[in-house]
Amino acid sequence: MNKNKCEVNKKMIIRLNKIGGQINGIKKMINDSKKPLSIVNQITGAKRALEKVSLIIIEEYISNCLCFNGKEDHGENKELIDTIYKFIK
Secondary structure, three states, X not given: XXXXXXXXXXXXXXXHHXXXXXXXXXXXXXXXXXXXXXXXXXXXXXXXXXXXXXXXHHHHHHHHHHHHOOOOOHHHHHHHHHHHHHHHO
């Protein structure tokens, strides 16, 4: 595993740990009978954070596939990834 991949994995784990904290907070809100809209807002935030992790995984996968296939033009890779992001969102 190259250094860049290790850094990306570390960042994803940090994000996932934060999401875990958000989930624990949501559980506490439910146990404390907080307002439903507040709970839904927190769920939405956690969902968006998970989607961001998914996008990072997809970005890494696409970058690896393009480099493996000899397309190491990072500008071209970024343009493709940005286009896919726009389509996904």
